[in-house]
Amino acid sequence: MNRILTTAIALMLTLAASAQIEERRNMFEVGLAGGATFSSMDLQPTVRQKNLPGLNGGISMRYTTEKYFNMICAAQLEVNYAQRGWEEDFDDKTGNSYSRRLNYLEIPFLAHLAFGKEPYGLQFYINLGPQVGILLGDEETYEGTWNIESRPNATQSIYGKAVDNKFDYGITGGLGLELRTKAGNFFVEGRYYYGLGDIFNNSKTDDFGRSANMTITARLGYSVRIF
Secondary structure, three states, X not given: OHHHHHHHHHHHHHHHHHHHHEEEXXXXXXXXXXXXXXXXXXXXXXXXXXXXXXXXXXXXXXXXXXXXXXXXXXXXXXXXXXXXXXXXXXXXXXXXXXXXXXXXXXXXXXXXXXEEOOOOEEEEEEEEEEEEEEEEEEEEEEEOOOOHHHOOHHHHHHOOOOOOOOEEEEEEEEEEEEEEEOOEEEEEEEEEEXXXXXXXXXXXXXXXXXXXXXXXXXXXXXXXXXX
16 A cells, blocks of 8 residues: 555656646737848958848747746748848048848747746747848949959959759858737847848859858847737
8 A cells, every 4th residue: 555655646746747847838929020130241251350240031920839947949941032242341542342132031940938927928039040041132232433353362352153952951040039919929039140042143253162152130129929
């Protein structure tokens, strides 16, 4: 009898501990977000650059599955329009400038890990995961009296060069704060994207060995619970 009672108590304690460690969730939310991008390009040979400002905006879908200890775990999918590219930083005083804007449709696949109050209150969160993108179009802007021959030999080929690879992929991650209310959820986030693919071909006979997107994004957004 004592052995049965001891086993029953042990089983109850095990189930209680399991329930405290992992609490199931079943919540689906959709949202809108938009903000500013600050982009540059990882180029080899290197080109002196300044961050190119642009716009970012799109929709998000988040499915929350569980709370593990104090961490609320969810999967998030986004479809965004994003302006990337770079602006060359000239070290002369001629007044010349050059920038190239790359417009992408991007799709991040994110793990969303949140800490804080629920169902309402303030949460701190981390977003991290892979991202793919398709180039929709690009535009070069020249200003000043231009003479490409005056540019360093290693970088002359970049001006007017067509994009070889329209498919882009990389890793993105960010930190944010979300205020969850009965009227919906309001959030602000900073995010960084590091491209693993190159926009120009990178064989030994090509002009550039590396040409990958790098983007900082600041976003504001709003989401609502569907169920």
